[in-house]
Amino acid sequence: MQSARMFALGYRYGRRVPAPEPPIPAAAPDAVGALEAYFDAHTVGPGITKWRHYFEIYERHLERFRGRPVGVVEIGVLGGGSLQMWRDYLGPDAHVYGVDINPASSELARDGVEIFIGDQGDPAFWEHFLQRLPTIDIVIDDGGHMPAQQVVTLEALLPRIRPGGVYICEDIHGPFQPFQSFLDGLTRPLSDVGMPGKHNPARTLHRQVASVHRYPILTVIEKPTSCAPTFESPRHGTVWPS
Numbered sequence: 001m002q003s004a005r006m007f008a009l010g011y012r013y014g015r016r017v018p019a020p021e022p023p024i025p026a027a028a029p030d031a032v033g034a035l036e037a038y039f040d041a042h043t044v045g046p047g048i049t050k051w052r053h054y055f056e057i058y059e060r061h062l063e064r065f066r067g068r069p070v071g072v073v074e075i076g077v078l079g080g081g082s083l084q085m086w087r088d089y090l091g092p093d094a095h096v097y098g099v100d101i102n103p104a105s106s107e108l109a110r111d112g113v114e115i116f117i118g119d120q121g122d123p124a125f126w127e128h129f130l131q132r133l134p135t136i137d138i139v140i141d142d143g144g145h146m147p148a149q150q151v152v153t154l155e156a157l158l159p160r161i162r163p164g165g166v167y168i169c170e171d172i173h174g175p176f177q178p179f180q181s182f183l184d185g186l187t188r189p190l191s192d193v194g195m196p197g198k199h200n201p202a203r204t205l206h207r208q209v210a211s212v213h214r215y216p217i218l219t220v221i222e223k224p225t226s227c228a229p230t231f232e233s234p235r236h237g238t239v240w241p242s
Helices: 002-016 034-041 054-065 081-090 103-108 123-132 147-160 178-191 204-208
Strands: 071-075 095-100 113-117 136-141 161-170 211-215 218-222
Touching: 034 054, 034 081, 054 081, 054 136, 054 161, 054 218, 071 081, 081 095, 081 113, 095 103, 103 113, 123 147, 136 147, 147 161, 147 178, 178 204, 178 211
Parallel strands: 071 095, 071 136, 095 113, 136 161
Antiparallel strands: 161 218, 211 218
16 A cells, blocks of 8 residues: 555656756757767658657667667567668668568568568567577667557567667656556566575666666666676674664
8 A cells, every 4th residue: 555655646746846956958069979860851752750868868878889780689670760760870780670560561671671570469470580580689669559569578578688788678658657557567477586694685677677767658678787686784893783
């Protein structure tokens, strides 16, 4: 009951949190990053649609992959423009795997871009898909946007992303969209660590999830590059209050 009460308190506070003083200024026009610049310059050719605030988030979490031979899975390719956007941003050594339920998307395949046709809500599709993929470093779920699809996709792909990789789920609209609740539940066991002085072994989740970042209608999960076997809280120094 206390957890439900605190959730309600936090939700109400989130609805009425005071505005910052002084107000936060808008980003300067010259602060546009490489991805947003590509998007703005892309006025003809395969279509791209993205919420503008996504670009800063993408660069915050994906910049470290630039120039590296990475595997990128994008679910929901639509016009196909974003497939080339990722390769332009990440570099020619990136290999993009597009996933879409529309068979016509097969025509978007080209050098460095491979297309898979299937239903992201079908675990059997992912089992077959993963048998054919060598490595995954980045997942971008911009597919059907249905909570059940998002859950199946996350459960299938998260364990297969390499250490240090990133999982991005877009367009999670609404504070009570059910996938939000799934993410709440996923996050809680990260804090399943006892008090100092106790034996606190890292759990399986700690070896799969380093952090979960919640943004407006978008969530990013980062994989750990390493994980200590236990959580420790040593004390250093000689002076402590009685």
